[in-house]
Amino acid sequence: MILYLFLRNIRTTLIIGTSIPISVIATFGLMYFSGISLNLISLGGLALGVGMLVDNSIVVLENIYRFRVEGYSRTEAAVKGTLEVAQAVVASTLTTIAVFLPILFVEDMMVSIYFGEMALAVVFSLMASLVVSLTLIPMLSSQLLKVENTDEKERKGIRKGFKRIYDAFDRAFGSIEKAYKKLLTWSLAHRKNTILLAVMVFLGSLSSIFLVGVELFPASDEGMVNISVSLPRGAEIHQIDEVLLEVEENIASIEEIDTVVASVGGGGAMGAIISVFTGGTQGSIMARLSDQKERNRTTAEVADEIRGLVKDIPGAEISVSTAGGFAGIAGAPISIRIKGDSLEDLEKISQDFKRMIEAVEGTKEITTSFSERMSEVQVHINKYSAATYGLTTSQVANSMRNAVSGIIATRYKLDGDEIDVVLKAEDSITESLANLQQISIPTAAGDNIPLNQVANVSIERSPFQIDRSEPQRAVTVTGQIGNRDLKSIMRDIDGALKEYPLPQGYTYEIGG
Template sequence: MKIAKLSVLRPVAMSMVIVLILILGLVSLRDLPVDLFPEMTFPVAAVTVTYNGAGPEEIEQLISRPIEEIMSSIPNVESVSSTSRTGGALILVSFGWGTDMDFATLNMRERLDFIRDSLPREVPMPMVLRFDPSLLPITQLAITEPNGDLITAKKLVENEIKPFLDSVDGVAAVTVEGGTEQEIQLLVDPNKLNSFGVSLSQLQQIIGSENLNIPGGSLQDQNQNLPIRITSQFSSIYDLETLPIPTRQGTVALGTLVEIKDTTKPITQESYLNGEPSVGLSILKASGANTVTVSRGINKRLDEIKKNLPDGVEIKAIFDQSKFIEQSIRAVALNMLLGSILAAGVLYMFLRNFRSTLIIGFSIPISIVTTFLFMYFSGQTLNVLTLGGLALGIGMMVDNAIVILENIYRKRQLGYSLKDAAIEGTSEIGGAIIASTLTTVVVFLPIIFVDGLAAQLFKPLALSVAFSLLASLFTALIIVPLLSSTFMKVSDEDSSFQHGFSRVTDWYRGILQKVLKRPKMTIFVTLIAFLASFGLTPFIGQEFLPAQDQGFVGIDARLPAASSLGATFEMVQDIDRILENIEEIDLSYVTVGGTDNFSMAAGTQTNRANYNILLKELSDRTRSDVQVAEEIRNKLKGIPNADIRVSASDSGFTGDPVSITIKGSDTETLRAISDEVIEIISKVEGVREPSSNFTAGNPEITVNINRERASTYGIGSAQIASTINDATRGLVSTRLARSGDEIDVRLIVDDRYTTSIEDLSKLLIDAPTGEKVPLHAVASIDRDQGPNQIRRADRLREVTVRASILNRDLGSITNEIEETLRAEITLPAGYRISFGGQNEQMQDAFFKLGGAIALAVVLVYMVMAARFESFFYPFIIMFSVPVTVIGILVGLFVTFQPLGVGSLVGILILTGIVVNNAIVLIDYIIILKSKGVDTYEAILEAGPTRLRPILMTALTTILGLIPLTLGFGEGTEIQQPMAIVIVFGLSFATFITLVLIPSIFLLFDQWKEKRAKKKGLVGNVES
């Protein structure tokens, strides 16, 4: 080939090009963003609406339904779901994959404008938010103070830690969680206040109007313009105590009317690190920033901050995404290195020549660096999947170089000069190499047309493999001939290995002779093996994505609705005592009064606690995070009245393993069906912690206003609601400046006057006439059970049952659940059950990747047809594809690996790899036939001649993937199924191909010759 000739004859110029590529590649590597997974865009947006005071049913009718209807009319919308809850609604809008979310969210805002006038006037403008994984924190910290003083700890975090972390490059936001703040409370005795003729609102207005520091214009004095400042600001609690308040009994000090307490704000949420009170920090990175670089900047800044902190103050990392990223990338890089060493070992074993091995070994880093260059300009990031693609490509990278080097080596043994051997050896095999590379690269083309989560994950992997193969093609066609023409040395020694391999070649020639005598028998035996392999399918399960051990366990613990923060804390203490005995736990961080995803409208939930448990390094423990989670799950079952869910290996972007949705019109019927579903699936082996998202209503106090009686006093509903709210929650009258901080001064009715319905009924309301009217005179007060929330999807109410799985694959569990539910549940008319979560994602990915594999087969055939300029020879080569099924099924069976998305991507890659050996073999047979050699003899010569490069390329690919197949290190769980499929599929296919393809070639060639003779005979007769 001309390019090979140019590289051999112009070595200096070509060397300069190679050096330039290496420099550019290394610069690209330095600037490549590093992340755990590729940047993903999820086609989901949310509409959030607040409507204070409204219950779930009102919000469903007045807000959720109108918004659902208008959102459903937007193009590309796949589903609309809503959650209506006291005080607000959350409407989730799911679009089709590939939707431009910037345009979609703009469209959502325009549609909301259409219905703005039909919403209640009290409702503020709904907000539209996109779901963006980059908004999740990359680092979470917990800060503890030696005395457990949360006021000091929070001040320290806000004044000494947060400002310094805000300034780190790449940090978008730092949020403080937990802790408490000082507050001055003015506790009111309503009876005393009433005796002085002062209302709560009047007192608030007086206090607020007296705490002033305002400008008062200016004054001309002695040719100077002097500004006037009026200062009447409170500077101490004494100023509050002595503040004169006008009453109907005369002017009295505020301290006479109220009890003044210097205390802390009421706490609805507490955080603890290993049982010690703490303050949390969540750090978000800017969009497009390098996660590892930002985390390193944070850690460096924390080291500086710690030097200036008071003694005893500790900062612990609860979660650091960069840590797992670095561990995963280190593990994948180590696997790449091991794979390279094993591949080099194979080369040396076959060639027994250090210089030739060094030439191939040198081509690996050049190919890798060139791949980084391609990745940089295509906008990829360096993550577990792109590096996994490189690890998958390590063995394949050297395939092209091996075939060309082996041919050059053979030409040199035949007596060619170094330069001639390099040029002729490359030219003879170059076409086949280009065709074999393109067949592997072209299989990734269909992934472009695949959408969904699987495509978001595996497109970058496919690109990195394709880039590495194109880089290896460049290396093989230019660098290998260049180095071979300079450094290659043919050994004249007849080594023991060469002697042994000659015997293998002779043995293979003998096998070929026997096979070619009975080619139909070879095809029949292969067909029997192919069909028999399908007998293993019942023993191979199905999964979406394999679990990843990130050394992290989460616990969501809940008591019955409306349980107090104190009761929840007692449950947390019980959990803590159990966790102390689990040796794999490094640290435990719990938020008591945790929030859920609906926190925008719901606030905190005092009956709930959320644990973030960090486990020790994988090398320091013998059990996986899933096994540790199972032990925690079993030990926590004994805690009374607690609903506890334990999770591990959560990637954050897949659904629940088991997700069953029941849809219908009546909430109570849905609850009854969901309870029955939970009872049934809990008996299925492998199902853990089934629960529904139906939540019983919270106990509540309902105040029913009698409008007629209230109107006789001149009192309106809004005034009654405001009075009750001020009495129970208090109202901030003013703020007191002290020690550089501003402290809220809250006016609040003493708890002892609002602890019961009877006390609440005595609350006095100011009438316009000056009369004080008790609440029971204008309203009835009852204790009730209000609905908690109403969930809807596609305009129907729904309840979802979720569960985790353990020690069984997702496909088997889902099939058993479907069969059991079909047999044991009879649904009322208008109700239906559907499966979602990971099962839905898995089925969607299987369907789309299955289509991609079918399209890849067609594309591979088309590439080979273009290369050979024939439909006949590619048709023969394609017979090497189905035989991979034997190895794939055997591999999945013996490694107990379910068939998942990773396995399907491995099959896709294997489709392009497996034909390469057949291409090399057929190409040489065609060359020999073009020289007049008989088909039978051409096969007998081509097979043994191409045996060495075929075995070398197959073994380097197989051994290069062995470390990934064994799953060494963190973060390799996703690549492991792909590696298993390729290793076993290629192993079986290589040995079958060596006898099957020659047999098929001979049969088809004989048939072709007979047909040609028959046509010729007919033509002669007709003439």
């Protein structure tokens, strides 16, 4: 219908309309051979490409029609009309393709996954439309295109059914055409002023580059708020449950919250995996808000109120984030990775960076990957003392492992199944440092000596997890953004961090 409103010819409309499904089908073929499936991302790219599919075909068809009006035969008009604009059509298509192709070479994993297929779908659809416009359109034009007014009766019938639509379109488009004609006449009569005005608009648009914010994904209002609660390692489940109950009581007064789902630790295989890395000391609350039409505040505004209500709960580290959308998939928008050798220095630098970033307007939920220190037993074997008893460090370590973890002494068969018989020391051996120091170590002479004769056993506090980046240790400071765009926030953060006196051998990288 839109094509017919402009072309006003049923034959030309059919020719152009035929090019759309042909181009889409050809695009599906290219996607198949490239291993791209039909999904939300690729269909989004195809939707972008469909809007540009008819451009090349219309340009070629209109030029062919011009040659037909000038008196050329169908075949001559198709050949001359296509060749005259072929170079321009190819150039315009390639310039559009050049805009999307660089996305395929972006190294960032998130951009590559979520926009690579979209870019390919657009490129494939444009390539298909180019081939169709230079081959199918001339062929159909040579067979169907007529200059004579042979379908006047048919057009009258169509006009009669849609008279109001056509009249309204003619009035609107006629007004636009008159205004454009006046503007074009004035521009041709005032060339210097036209060029000066164009230059001013261009310079003005350049200045706006620094005013427009930059971020990877726009904020979404999905109506989901995630509240993560973390307690010190060693905390009991009932303690986490008590904190979650307190959080629920604090946020119960928020009118926008519809339902609340709380979980401690987690169930299933994923919950077990999470418990290994978190020490089983985490819980979460997922708050679902009422429908967007039924509330006056956005998800981000509700999340800000929740932060204020739960920030003073003692003994727990609580973070609040908005769930859903691409932003959640992409991770934290603020990410600074600090690399160095000493854990103590990294901890100090990361805490300093955290305080500096928190002072920047628009930042929130600033955390570091430097996990809290936990108690662990460290055994330092004195290889010289061990050698006097004919022992090596590996023999001492194996004896300790056998006492604490046990060793398979034999296997017992029952109904076709083998059951391991594990021999180890009593469980009380790990209940105190004194008991550990008394672990019996067999010597080469056949005697047994306590562990503290050949090793120093102590309880130390160390990080639960140590990250590395290439050969160095690393700590990452991450955070969320609030009422400012990411570009301006990162500019302020970069300016603040440049003033920090990093020790020699320590570096940081800004990401996000």
